[in-house]
Structure formats: C-alpha cells, structure tokens
Amino acid sequence: MNLRALAAKALFDVLEKGLSLSVALPNQQQHLTNGKDKALLAEICYGVMRALPQLDKCVSDCLSKPFKGKQRIIYQLLLVGCYQLYFTRIPPHAAISETAEACRQLKFEGMVKVINGVLRTIQRNATELSTSNDTLKFNTPAWIIKRLQQAYPDDWQHVIEQSHQRPPMWLRNNRNHQTRDEYLALLAQADIAASAGSSPDSILLESPKDVGILPGFFDGAVSVQDGAAQWAATLLAPKDGELILDACAAPGGKSCHILEQADCQLVAVDFDENRLQRVKENMQRLQFTAEIIHGDAANIDSWWQGNKFDRILLDAPCSATGVIRRHPDIKWLRKSQDIEELAELQRQILDHCWQWLQPGGQLLYATCSILPQENALQIQAFLERTKDATLVPIAQQAPAETGWQILPGTQAMDGFYYALLHKSAQ
Template identity: 35%
Template structure:
C-alpha cells in the first residue's frame, strides 16, 4: 500500500519499528491532532454528500462526552475553515502528491493545509500535530512520512505554490467551476466581491424580541456584561465576537434570537398587522415564524413538510413564549392541509440553493450540483403557484430565497407576475448580495426590478445573500 502514493521529492516508506508504537497512542482530546482527525472525518463525510452540521454531529457521536467537550470548538472551526479553502487545498495536493493517498489521509491533509493557508497556528505546530494525528491511527501510521513531507514542502515553497494556484479559478476562489461561472454570468460587475464575501465567516447577529425589549435597552445589557456589539438593523444587533448561545445574555429567556440581519427583513417586509391570518410556508426551523409573532398579534400557521424539522419550530417558539399552529404538509399541495380559510399574508420562504448563505455554510458549494438550481426553480414555481389561491383579495405574498442566482430570484418574480394576472408587484428589497464586515456599502444591493425607490438601508448592514419580492392580490 505504501507504494501506491508518494509525496513530491519523497518516497513514502514504512515507518521505522521504533515509531510503530505511536499508532497505539491515543491523542489527547484537547490536542490539535485530535481535532484534526475529527475534522478530517467530517470533511470526508461532506465529500460523500453529507451536510456539514450532520457530519460533525456524527463524528461527535463517536466520542465520549468529555473528549468531545474538549475538542468540539476546534474540530468545528477546522472543518469550516477547510471547506472554505477546499479548492486551494485540493489543488495543492495535486501538486504535492503524485498519486491520491487513502481518503482519510487526503481529508487530513486538506484540513492541515487549510490551517497553514490561514496561518491560524504556527506552521511547525500544524505539521507536528498532523503527523501525530495520522500516526495515532494504526492503519494509517505508514502515512506519517507522507504527511510530514507534503506539509513541510508547502511551508517551504508557499509563495511559489500560491502564485501558481492563483491562475486556477477553483484554487483561487474555492468554489466549483460551475458555481464561479454562474455567479460571473449573473453579476459580471460584482462577481469577485460576491465570491469573496462568501469566503468570509459571517458575524453573530441577534434579533431583539420586540415584545420583550428594544435594541437600545439590549445594547445596555450587553455593555453591562462587557460584550461589544452594535445595531445594524431595526431589530438586529451584531456582536463583535461570536460566543456560544448559552452565554448570550437573554437568549435562554427569549429576549434575543440568533438570526442574520438579511433574514430579519422577511418579517419586517411581510408587514403583518394585529388580527391578520398569516401563513409561514416552509417554516422550519422557525426563526422567521418567531419574528412575525414578535412584531404583531396574528393567527399564524407554520407549515413544514419535514415532520422532524417541524418539531424545531415548536421548540423555538417555546423559548420565545409564543404560539403558532404548526402543521406538517407540502406547501405545494394545499389540499392536504389547508382548511379553506384564506390568509391575509403569506411568507413563501421557499427551498433554494442556499447560495446566499455559503459564508455560514461553506459545505453548500461542494454539495450542490449544476442542475440543482434548475430543479429548485421548478419546485419554487410549484409552491408559489399553489399558495397564491390561498391569499385573500388585498392580501400580500412575500417571496423569499437565500439565493444569489437570478433563476431563483428575479426570474421567478418576473414569471410570477406574468403568469398571475391578479398579482401586483410591490416594493421590496429585491436582490441583496452577501456583504462582509468592513465592506458594507450601497453596492450590496444588486439592481432588480422589485427594489423600492426610497433609500435602501438594507445596503448598510452586514448580511447574507437574499432575494425578496412582494405581491398583492387585486
């Protein structure tokens, strides 16, 4: 097996007998080597088609509570970093390794290279811990020399290698080539900024519960707790540094929720008023449901097709001390769940590519396939066409996606207006590009037909990528 692959300038040889003992050693749970091994397992699962949160949960389930508690933060950080750097890491491995190594070795090298790319740890520490990590697995101990050679070669030739990598689009931008091409076609003047923003980790943004507090009062609470934060939206507060939710003042009591500032625009633009009947279609996990209920006393039906995910709606509402009627059903097949009573407002936050939230979910770019966008566009059409008859005359439907692809945004809005003659398109934010901290400006709003004419304060906030279109029934 050791002859099936080799590092450039190095032929992998069986480890000396004195080093074989390392394969029987257990890695300390608080070591970087332990976290690298766990992150490599998660990255491998993503490559096989599993979403990163589920992949990390599966890895955590294999360990003891004590070991996972020590490693959880580091393994998660490494996995997310790796998926933001996967294009570059894969390109480097094609240059530094003559033949593909076994999968786990490849995944661990990708994780270690990503740490070296970000310079988040001293280079010698990453190399040492990666070698220890692979050596701790008896069946992989033979690859210690390979891992050591690949990482040391990168450290030594870093500048030359990265200059060459910049000529390869996937290695430079860290997205599949089809994704890069799609963004370039859609936004020829903004594509570099959009791709760059998607590679920056999103900030921790909170939504202040308007029933329980105000942004000004909550900022005082944070100041008293020595937590630095600022207001970035009508109900949005951005923390200067992320922290576990259990440490966020007021979270357990329902005073605040975690929600991106762009996502908070959904409830605000839905503009539900007291006494209205509202449908939140595709509602799980319930963030927008909770926000609608925080802003108005309405009778709200929260619909979700996945029974397991529907449970999360109730859990989130319980923390907020709010209530909605949660129904399980297909939004595109109302006959199975609708009671015949029309709605005054419908929020159609439809399934989409999630291309606008890749800075928070970097695995999405590697899980999506080129034909997914067209398939999702057809599903979006099916859902909104089925929901429109449920709206009362004079009522409003807000179409929302967390996508940056026009096929799921402006093209859908134009088709809907063309097909439904009783639909009047109203002002709405339109297409919002993902914006990174420190780079927010008016250019974050991309030109689409549905933008309101007034000054767009949405352009001044740090947010993910979203599309909003609003229609009133004649």
C-alpha cells in the same frame, strides 16, 4: 479521538457522503468536551471548505495517485494538515505530528509515512497556494463564477470576496420583552459591543459571542438571526388576528419573529420532519404557540382544510448562494444543474401557495440566493402568468428592480432576496 481525526471524519461526511457541514460538524464536536477544541475543529472544517480548490491542488501535487474508497479519509486528513500549515498559527511540527497521530487513530497505521512525507514536503517547499485559474484564485467552482459574472458583470469579484468573509453575529430583539435600545443597554452593561441594524429589531455584535452570555437569551429576550433574514417578518407586516402561513418554516426563526410582531394565528409547515424539531424548540424558548405541520407547501390541500391565508411567507428552497460565508460547503454540495431544478420547485410552490392566499392578501417570496433565476426572473415569470398578482415596491429596492436583492456583505448582512406580491381583491 484527536481533533484532526474528527475533522477528517467531518470532511469525509461532507465531501464523500454529501452531508451538510452544519450536520457533519456537530456529529464530531460531540466527542469533545473542551470549548477551545470545539472551536478549533470548526475553524479547520470551515477553513478547508473555504479554500478547498487551493488545498486540493497543493495536496494532489504531492501524490502519485488519488486515494479511493475508505482511504479517501486520508485525503481529507491531508487537507486538514495542509490547512493548518497555511492558515493557522499552529507550529508546523505540532500540526504534522498531530495529523500523523490522527492517521493512527483512524486505523491507517500504514499511511502515517504518507502523511508525514506529504506534509513535510508542503512545509519544506513553502510555496504560495496556486491561483493559476479562476477556480483556484477565488476558491469557487467555475459554474458559480460563470453565473455571478452573468448576473453581476461589474461586481462579481466583490460578491465572491464577501462570500469568503467570516460572517458576523446578528441578534433579533424580542420587542415583547424590551425595546431594542433597552437591550443594547443590557449588552453594554455586560461589556458586549453592539450596534443597531437597519431592520427594526436587528442588533449587530462587534464580535460573535456564545449565546450563554447574552442577557436573557434563555428567557426569550433575544434570538440569533442574520440581519437580512430579519426583514422577512417586517416586510410581511403581520396584523393581530390574521391567519398566516409560513410555508417553509424550519428552523423557525422567521415564524417566531412573526409572532413577536403580531398576535396572529400562525401555521408553520415544512417538508423536513427532522428540521421541524428546531421550530418546536424555538417556539418553546420564546413561549409561542403555532400550528406546526409536517407537510408539502406545494400540496397544501393534503394537510389544510381551513380558510385561505391572509398573508403567506414563502421562504423558498433555494441554492443558498447568498449564505456561502456561513455555509462554505454549499459551493461543493451544489451543482449547476441544481439551479434549474430548484427554480422549477420554487415555481410549483409559489403557484400553489398563491391559490391559498385570500383575495386582497399578500405573499412575501424570499430566498437566500443571489442568482436571478431563483429571484427576479422567477418573479417576473410569475407576474406574467398570474393576472391577479401585482408587485408591491419595497422601499429598499432599486427603482428598476423586480424585488429587493441584497448582496452578501451589504450592511454586514447575508445575501437575500425579497418580493412582496399583492393579490387583487376581485
């Protein structure tokens, strides 16, 4: 099946079935053997997700009525064609003919004329994509724009612009293998341009690379993890011999970083059994052991009968609005009402995890959100109702802030939030 047909199928799975692109895309990439074809498939799918409102208007303006049911995949195919015409260097005649061929391969022979007609009309008109309202101008749902305007009245446009940038590739040096400077030297020897990031183990690549060419990757010398996410283990500051809980552990990057920093007893739990497989794979590659549990962080009593924890990392379920540049489908899979539901879930997990923290222990609350309802407001409310909790200032946070809010693009990092909480020794 040709690449455009696979792109349409992936987009159908996201926009019609609600799958994440990180699941839908690999499902289709497995049908390709050529690395360049896989990269182009990803480029088209991610590109459509980034510019969906503008592409949707461009296509819809050429249709007399919307497609319904199984024919919705023809709409996805038109988005694929439109994206190629506006955002790639693929010759228009090739983009149109390949997209028409995809229509045949998808068993919609009768729609080939529609594909050809719409895409040729778009090519012939060659008008600029519409920016007639904020959703079109910023390729972002109105509800996200409104919440960002409320949270960041002076910076909301910059936040959106950064969320549309192509994300860089960050590495996390495994200090058990070599120092960061030593690994930077190995990268230089391999002609891979890189620089040290702000967190102790972070390395920023000048351009993304296949992990297969990274020195020592398969031996555990280095891992792929955004610079912002790498602050989790550093701020948690694990010590040798401690009992530590990673409360929402999948896919396991932060769990492994904790074990790279200290010889501790780690319990890694996650509610998603399928994603726990990634935790096991990461542990295996890095040759770490931990107690990996399928369970609910809001009901620790049901799966843990051991001691209370010395430290807890709670990387809470969230809107993921800080990582839209990596997962642009978030904009279309999330809804405004999700935020209040997520905030309530975060509250439940935070309150329950607190009961399982030793007096004198510390809990690091983290999200990859940039919305105050999930971050500073969540922690302010927690501190008001939790008398044995105090906020530990993080060096990087602004003096008046509750916790540390990292916005997308800050030092090339993803959007992230951290609040370090101390439990009184009583």
